[in-house]
Amino acid sequence: MDLGDITHALGDIKDKAEDLVHGHGDQVADAVDKATDVVDAKTGGRFHSQLEALDDKVEDLLGGDD
Numbered sequence: 001m002d003l004g005d006i007t008h009a010l011g012d013i014k015d016k017a018e019d020l021v022h023g024h025g026d027q028v029a030d031a032v033d034k035a036t037d038v039v040d041a042k043t044g045g046r047f048h049s050q051l052e053a054l055d056d057k058v059e060d061l062l063g064g065d066d
Contacts, residue, residue: 025062032058 021028036051 021062029055029058029062 033055036055040048040051
C-alpha cells in the first residue's frame with residue numbers, strides 16, 4: 001500500500017463519515033460530548049481544556065448550539 005492508496009482510503013472514510021453525519025449532527029455532537037466527559041472523568045480532568053475545545057469545535061463544525 002503506497003501513500004496514494006492511503007490518501008484514497010482516507011478520502012473514502014471521510015466521505016462515509018460525512019454521509020453518516022448529514023442530518024444527525026445533534027446526535028453526533030451529543031455523542032462526542034458524552035465521550036469527552038468520560039475521558040475527562042477517567043483522566044482526572046488533566047485534559048479538560050483540550051476536551052472542551054474539542055466539544056466546541058464539533059459544535060461549530062456541525063452547526064449546533066452550545
